Amino acid sequence: xxxxxxxxxxxxxxxxxxxxxxxxxxxxxxxxxxxxxxxxxxxxxxxxxxxxxxxxxxxxxxxxxxxxxxxxxxxxxxxxxxxxxxxxxxxxxxxxxxxxxxxxxxxxxxxxxxxxxxxxxxxxxxxxxxxxxxxxxxxxxxxxxxxxxxxxxxxxxxxxxxx
Amino acid sequence: xxxxxxxxxxxxxxxxxxxxxxxxxxxxxxxxxxxxxxxxxxxxxxxxxxxxxxxxxxxxxxxxxxxxxxxxxxxxxxxxxxxxxxxxxxxxxxxxxxxxxxxxxxxxxxxxxxxxxxxxxxxxxxxxxxxxxxxxxxxxxxxxxxxxxxxxxxxxxxxxxxxxxxxxxxxxxxxxxxxxxxxxxxxxxxxxxxxxxxxxxxxxxxxxxxxxxxxxxxxxxxxxxxxxxxxxxxxxxxxxxxxxxxxxxxxxxxxxxxxxxxxxxxxxxxxxxxxxxxxxxxxxxxxxxxxxxxxxxxxxxxxxxxxxxxxxxxxxxxxxxxxxxxxxxxxxxxxxxxxxxxxxxxxxxxxxxxxxxxxxxxxxxxxxxxxxxxxxxxxxxxxxxxxxxxxxxxxx
Numbered sequence: 321x322x323x324x325x326x327x328x329x330x331x332x333x334x335x336x337x338x339x340x341x342x343x344x345x346x347x348x349x350x351x352x353x354x355x356x357x358x359x360x361x362x363x364x365x366x367x368x369x370x371x372x373x374x375x376x377x378x379x380x381x382x383x384x385x386x387x388x389x390x391x392x393x394x395x396x397x398x399x400x401x402x403x404x405x406x407x408x409x410x411x412x413x414x415x416x417x418x419x420x421x422x423x424x425x426x427x428x429x430x431x432x433x434x435x436x437x438x439x440x441x442x443x444x445x446x447x448x449x450x451x452x453x454x455x456x457x458x459x460x461x462x463x464x465x466x467x468x469x470x471x472x473x474x475x476x477x478x479x480x481x482x483x
Numbered sequence: 484x485x486x487x488x489x490x491x492x493x494x495x496x497x498x499x500x501x502x503x504x505x506x507x508x509x510x511x512x513x514x515x516x517x518x519x520x521x522x523x524x525x526x527x528x529x530x531x532x533x534x535x536x537x538x539x540x541x542x543x544x545x546x547x548x549x550x551x552x553x554x555x556x557x558x559x560x561x562x563x564x565x566x567x568x569x570x571x572x573x574x575x576x577x578x579x580x581x582x583x584x585x586x587x588x589x590x591x592x593x594x595x596x597x598x599x600x601x602x603x604x605x606x607x608x609x610x611x612x613x614x615x616x617x618x619x620x621x622x623x624x625x626x627x628x629x630x631x632x633x634x635x636x637x638x639x640x641x642x643x644x645x646x647x648x649x650x651x652x653x654x655x656x657x658x659x660x661x662x663x664x665x666x667x668x669x670x671x672x673x674x675x676x677x678x679x680x681x682x683x684x685x686x687x688x689x690x691x692x693x694x695x696x697x698x699x700x701x702x703x704x705x706x707x708x709x710x711x712x713x714x715x716x717x718x719x720x721x722x723x724x725x726x727x728x729x730x731x732x733x734x735x736x737x738x739x740x741x742x743x744x745x746x747x748x749x750x751x752x753x754x755x756x757x758x759x760x761x762x763x764x765x766x767x768x769x770x771x772x773x774x775x776x777x778x779x780x781x782x783x784x785x786x787x788x789x790x791x792x793x794x795x796x797x798x799x800x801x802x803x804x805x806x807x808x809x810x811x812x813x814x815x816x817x818x819x820x821x822x823x824x825x826x827x828x829x830x831x832x833x834x835x836x837x838x839x840x841x842x843x844x845x846x847x848x849x850x851x852x853x854x855x856x857x858x859x860x861x862x863x864x865x866x867x868x869x870x871x872x873x874x875x876x877x878x879x
Contacts, residue, residue, distance in 0.1 A: 335541075342545035344617060347752060374503070378510045382517075386534040387542070388618055389625055389654060389661050392527055393517035400514065404507040440622075443522050445669060451622055451690075 354459040398435040532656040608761040624664035647725035647748030675714040696743040
């Protein structure tokens with residue numbers, strides 16, 4: 321087993337999360353879109369140590385900034401921050417079972433939403449504050465499922481043989 | 484270490500390379516520097532445009548489900564298509580007939596406008612574009628269109644659909660452009676009430692549905708159901724297009740101002756086509772579709788026509804709505820009856836915040852509007868007063 325055994329899964333999930341972040345949803349549920357990119361990066365920061373998550377987070381953030389036309393660096397800063405925090409606290413986090421980790425990570429999604437809110441405020445982009453916190457809820461709810469799915473993906477022998 | 488419990492990759496005993504915290508610090512500083520530079524100077528526009536171009540494949544993939552859902556349109560029974568074809572042909576004939584009438588009406592309109600010495604208001608150059616993607620943030624109302632600088636699209640260009648004004652272009656990439664919709668909280672558009680000619684500004688509410696008109700006087704003559712049309716002040720949006728319809732009036736007790744809420748007239752989240760309108764620049768676009776401008780035989784001399792077009796360009800060149808309005812008021816003072824000026828002074832306090840000089844003016848700013856037929860060209864009246872008095876009435 322090589323060291324970078326789950327690298328293809330890493331790249332694939334990150335790309336998939338970028339796409340999911342942009343796929344058009346019906347208006348009624350668009351506000352509930354989970355933060356797919358943040359979720360994926362946090363998963364990899366939490367589950368593994370050998371992935372360059374910080375740099376990836378930064379690049380993904382820049383891509384999101386370009387795609388959503390926000391000030392360059394807004395998503396990047398928020399993603400790098402929460403990825404760093406989770407990677408830093410990884411030693412304690414992995415001691416807990418998944419449901420508890422999900423609850424703790426709700427704070428991370430909240431921090432992410434807050435940073436977006438804050439930077440938007442600094443750059444004078446007014447928005448409806450109530451809608452900003454909906455993704456925190458949806459991300460918290462979807463995280464356990466996504467984490468389990470990515471666990472399975474990471475354990476795929478096929479993907480391992482590719483490397 | 485307990486990392487072994489979870490992952491196959493063991494944590495090295497001694498960390499190699501730059502530490503995690505250092506990495507974080509560097510990337511964070513880089514992000515903040517980027518943000519500051521990006522918001523303060525336009526230097527990054529090019530880099531952003533190319534990055535957007537490079538990310539296009541991602542966008543296409545993200546669009547795929549939507550396109551797949553539309554695949555159903557490709558397979559339809561032949562009979563249905565034939566029936567639809569027949570229907571469309573009939574409709575086409577009807578429209579042609581109406582167009583004939585329109586041409587004569589337009590000629591008449593032009594003659595009457597010549598009498599009023601105001602310039603024609605509807606632009607004639609549009610470009611059909613396809614909506615490639617919509618911003619999925621609930622608090623950023625933007626769409627990406629498949630036209631870019633190669634098609635002559637410019638920043639600030641107005642965007643309309645079949646029902647009304649949609650928004651304006653805020654970023655131009657080589658092959659795509661990003662447009663801000665009128666419902667975005669960052670967006671404001673100068674409008675006027677079609678019924679009364681009252682001018683104000685409609686701001687996006689950011690909830691994806693409505694527009695807010697916060698600067699209305701408490702006693703302004705506004706009713707639910709009033710139609711808002713673009714006033715064209717500021718020269719960015721073409722005048723005379725529907726913007727929205729008032730659905731609610733909010734009058735907070737003890738407040739001098741009343742707020743009106745309106746639904747946009749344009750179908751912002753339906754349909755995949757939008758029209759880019761050339762209204763202020765003299766740029767030469769590659770127009771795929773040129774709406775036929777009826778040029779009927781208005782009996783006007785060539786000299787007069789030239790004067791008219793000169794007026795149009797001048798009105799577009801003068802950008803500040805405040806300046807326009809006050810100029811109009813000062814010039815129209817002698818022409819206006821005292822009664823009219825007095826009656827319309829009620830509306831005066833409703834002037835937009837972008838035009839503070841206007842409310843300071845002497846009460847007849849809106850009188851100009853009442854007589855000029857609600858066009859954005861009121862300002863041009865001031866500048867060409869001499870013209871108008873000299874211009875002969877067109878022969879019958």
